[in-house]
Amino acid sequence: xxxxxxxxxxxxxxxxxxxxxxxxxxxxxxxxxxxxxxxxxxxxxxxxxxxxxxxxxxxxxxxxxxxxxxxxxxxxxxxxxxxxxxxxxxxxxxxxxxxxxxxxxxxxxxxxxxxxxxxxxxxxxxxxxxxxxxxxxxxxxxxxxxxxxxxxxxxxxxxxxxxxxxxxxxxxxxxxxxxxxxxxxxxxxxxxxxxxxxxxxxxxxxxxxxxxxxxxxxxxxxxxxxxxxxxxxxxxxxxxxxxxxxxxxxxxxxxxxxxxxxxxxxxxxxxxxxxxxxxxxxxxxxxxxxxxxxxxxxxxxxxxxxxxxxxxxxxxxxxxxxxxxxxxxxxxxxxxxxxxxxxxxxxxxxxxxxxxxxxxxxxxxxxxxxxxxxxxxxxxxxxxxxxxxxxxxxxxxxxxxxxxx
Amino acid sequence: xxxxxxxxxxxxxxxxxxxxxxxxxxxxxxxxxxxxxxxxxxxxxxxxxxxxxxxxxxxxxxxxxxxxxxxxxxxxxxxxxxxxxxxxxxxxxxxxxxxxxxxxxxxxxxxxxxxxxxxxxxxxxxxxxxxxxxxxxxxxxxxxxxxxxxxxxxxxxxxxxxxxxxxxxxxxxxxxxxxxxxxxxxxxxxxxxxxxxxxxxxxxxxxxxxxxxxxxxxxxxxxxxxxxxxxxxxxxxxxxxxxxxxxxxxxxxxxxxxxxxxxxxxxxxxxxxxxxxxxxxxxxxxxxxxxxxxxxxxxxxxxxxxxxxxxxxxxxxxxxxxxxxxxxxxxxxxxxxxxxxxxxxxxxxxxxxxxxxxxxxxxxxxxxxx
Numbered sequence: 217x218x219x220x221x222x223x224x225x226x227x228x229x230x231x232x233x234x235x236x237x238x239x240x241x242x243x244x245x246x247x248x249x250x251x252x253x254x255x256x257x258x259x260x261x262x263x264x265x266x267x268x269x270x271x272x273x274x275x276x277x278x279x280x281x282x283x284x285x286x287x288x289x290x291x292x293x294x295x296x297x298x299x300x301x302x303x304x305x306x307x308x309x310x311x312x313x314x315x316x317x318x319x320x321x322x323x324x325x326x327x328x329x330x331x332x333x334x335x336x337x338x339x340x341x342x343x344x345x346x347x348x349x350x351x352x353x354x355x356x357x358x359x360x361x362x363x364x365x366x367x368x369x370x371x372x373x374x375x376x377x378x379x380x381x382x383x384x385x386x387x388x389x390x391x392x393x394x395x396x397x398x399x400x401x402x403x404x405x406x407x408x409x410x411x412x413x414x415x416x417x418x419x420x421x422x423x424x425x426x427x428x429x430x431x432x433x434x435x436x437x438x439x440x441x442x443x444x445x446x447x448x449x450x451x452x453x454x455x456x457x458x459x460x461x462x463x464x465x466x467x468x469x470x471x472x473x474x475x476x477x478x479x480x481x482x483x484x485x486x487x488x489x490x491x492x493x494x495x496x497x498x499x500x501x502x503x504x505x506x507x508x509x510x511x512x513x514x515x516x517x518x519x520x521x522x523x524x525x526x527x528x529x530x531x532x533x534x535x536x537x538x539x540x541x542x543x544x545x546x547x548x549x550x551x552x553x554x555x556x557x558x559x560x561x562x563x564x565x566x567x568x569x570x571x572x573x574x575x576x577x578x579x580x581x582x583x584x585x586x587x588x589x590x591x592x593x594x595x596x597x598x599x600x601x602x603x604x605x606x607x608x609x610x611x612x613x614x615x616x617x618x619x620x621x
Numbered sequence: 622x623x624x625x626x627x628x629x630x631x632x633x634x635x636x637x638x639x640x641x642x643x644x645x646x647x648x649x650x651x652x653x654x655x656x657x658x659x660x661x662x663x664x665x666x667x668x669x670x671x672x673x674x675x676x677x678x679x680x681x682x683x684x685x686x687x688x689x690x691x692x693x694x695x696x697x698x699x700x701x702x703x704x705x706x707x708x709x710x711x712x713x714x715x716x717x718x719x720x721x722x723x724x725x726x727x728x729x730x731x732x733x734x735x736x737x738x739x740x741x742x743x744x745x746x747x748x749x750x751x752x753x754x755x756x757x758x759x760x761x762x763x764x765x766x767x768x769x770x771x772x773x774x775x776x777x778x779x780x781x782x783x784x785x786x787x788x789x790x791x792x793x794x795x796x797x798x799x800x801x802x803x804x805x806x807x808x809x810x811x812x813x814x815x816x817x818x819x820x821x822x823x824x825x826x827x828x829x830x831x832x833x834x835x836x837x838x839x840x841x842x843x844x845x846x847x848x849x850x851x852x853x854x855x856x857x858x859x860x861x862x863x864x865x866x867x868x869x870x871x872x873x874x875x876x877x878x879x880x881x882x883x884x885x886x887x888x889x890x891x892x893x894x895x896x897x898x899x900x901x902x903x904x905x906x907x908x909x910x911x912x913x914x915x916x917x918x919x920x921x922x923x924x925x926x927x928x929x930x931x932x933x934x935x936x937x938x939x940x941x942x943x944x945x946x947x948x949x950x951x952x953x954x955x956x957x958x959x960x961x962x963x964x965x966x967x968x969x970x971x972x973x974x975x976x977x978x979x980x981x982x983x984x985x986x987x988x989x990x991x
Contacts, residue, residue: 217626217910220622502929510904511904514901514904517624520625
């Protein structure tokens with residue numbers, strides 16, 4: 217066992233590091249939100265362009281699409297180094313993490329050449345149109361329709377929880393082409409121009425007060441058949457590719473962590489003593505430290521396998537469940553430590569980080585697979601337990617009960 | 622980057638697994654529980670023949686001269702198979718203490734005998750129904766003679782020697798006592814996990830010899846259990862995995878309402894929670910194994926992190942294994958209770974969960990990282 221890079225990895229890390237030092241600022245610990253009150257989208261696009269020009273944007277992609285053909289371990293090394301710098305995040309992850317791999321696998325060579333470099337460069341932003349008002353955890357229950365019309369398809373219906381739809385240029389979409397087939401068999405996958413006539417995007421106001429999700433309405437939207445990804449009826453198979461990528465992309469929760477809770481507990485007063493002297497606080501800090509380091513060390517085990525060129529085990533499947541719940545608990549701890557004042561909005565960045573953690577964590581526990589769906593996945597795919605009973609198994613989609621919605 | 626065991630270490634682990642399966646170690650554990658002995662001597666002798674008692678003992682003292690990582694993989698298998706032998710007391714605690722703090726003379730005398738099994742050791746710290754802390758040690762030494770009573774000392778039936786944590790004029794000492802001498806009286810105490818024995822040791826003017834510096838014993842004891850915590854963690858993750866596997870098998874085979882119970886989310890999510898706890902514990906134990914084998918200054922934090930996670934994982938996995946088995950899980954006949962009881966024995970043996978959480982946080986406070 218050791219934590220050393222191989223000479224090649226060390227050299228690669230140094231190259232990453234040098235470029236980042238020239239082009240970005242190191243994190244200082246408690247970050248003021250320096251991207252507030254500016255055109256965040258533009259800042260994010262500028263950073264993406266800078267990375268693209270140097271080959272870092274999608275470094276594992278082939279050169280022709282703007283990458284440098286980096287290995288899995290090199291990609292992780294880059295991500296580790298980039299995460300030490302204060303750079304804009306949260307705009308390109310879905311497009312690059314989910315639409316990218318699907319286009320890479322199913323688009324024509326011509327389409328790849330046209331769309332992938334622009335996606336990597338940040339010139340065009342992509343979103344993912346899967347969930348629907350009556351198809352959340354059971355995403356294969358979706359009902360938006362595609363009807364063939366000559367060389368085109370006509371789309372009608374509604375999508376929901378679409379991150380970034382309001383600033384996206386393109387989207388990947390799965391819809392139902394035949395309600396007479398079983399639900400997993402009647403779906404087809406497309407990509408489309410988000411500026412197409414008939415698309416209406418309405419932001420959803422979240423419990424944080426912000427809006428990063430949208431409802432997207434489709435009224436007679438035309439998609440050329442050439443923008444179909446996979447065969448007619450292969451929609452679920454193609455969607456699964458991206459859902460798998462989503463589980464990798466939505467991993468470790470960003471936000472207040474055990475270090476922040478610990479620092480806070482040492483300086484916050486608790487009836488004349490530092491909060492860290494409180495036994496129940498010490499017990500919670502110990503639990504969060506074990507969780508945070510358990511995840512960190514789990515990642516190191518995954519990297520060890522990648523570093524040897526092996527396929528990692530299923531251990532990374534625990535990441536989101538553990539980190540989103542930890543985030544929620546740490547947020548609550550910070551607010552509770554202030555007693556009644558914990559409810560007040562403030563400019564103090566530390567207090568804000570606890571409040572943001574507490575408000576944001578419920579979303580993370582749902583996005584990209586709820587805690588419950590992820591536990592099903594661990595139980596079925598890792599532990600080998602039988603699938604849940606499915607009342608709709610083998611039924612034509614149109615006959616499946618759907619409540620009154 | 623390599624947070625994993627080497628191919629040789631993995632091979633050693635798989636050989637250990639095969640051996641303990643072939644020897645029906647879990648069945649032997651039940652045998653001890655239902656019999657009059659407090660360990661399985663036949664299995665213990667076979668383990669000695671395999672050389673495991675001398676894994677970490679340098680070759681100059683007739684041991685195998687291997688490292689802590691080899692000991693970690695063996696510990697995981699002993700835990701998985703509930704081995705009813707005094708391995709943790711004699712190897713993780715006693716032998717490690719002698720290697721680390723014994724004089725050259727003592728090492729020459731005792732290490733080769735630990736390899737052959739002529740000497741088996743344990744460590745005695747607890748007195749009365751009190752947590753073993755610096756201030757709770759009342760057993761006293763004066764002119765090399767110890768007087769006092771230790772309780773809850775594991776594995777004394779097999780042990781020939783014990784390290785006694787006792788009070789001296791200079792503070793706390795670690796002292797070696799030959800348990801066969803006439804000034805020692807040993808009594809078995811009934812315990813909750815009958816597959817491993819607990820004893821009381823009464824000493825009256827019992828001759829002893831000092832290990833390490835006089836008055837410095839508490840620091841040495843802490844350092845010994847910091848090391849041992851990593852090995853205990855591996856035993857605990859082995860046990861957790863076995864309990865989880867048992868629960869998964871049962872959930873696949875047992876039907877209720879016309880389907881395997883493992884297809885219900887009430888069971889599924891319980892088993893997923895067990896997997897999550899076990900994965901955290903395993904990853905933290907791997908890191909602690911690295912810290913132990915590389916003598917990292919991070920060991921106190923890493924060991925406590927592994928210990929806390931592994932204790933939580935084994936307690937969760939062993940109790941929810943019973944729950945998954947329903948009424949059967951509560952019967953003497955099923956093996957679930959063997960894991961439940963062993964998980965408690967291991968979690969209390971070198972200090973409780975609360976104790977290790979406190980160690981973790983106070984080490985974090987001292988480490989100036991924050």
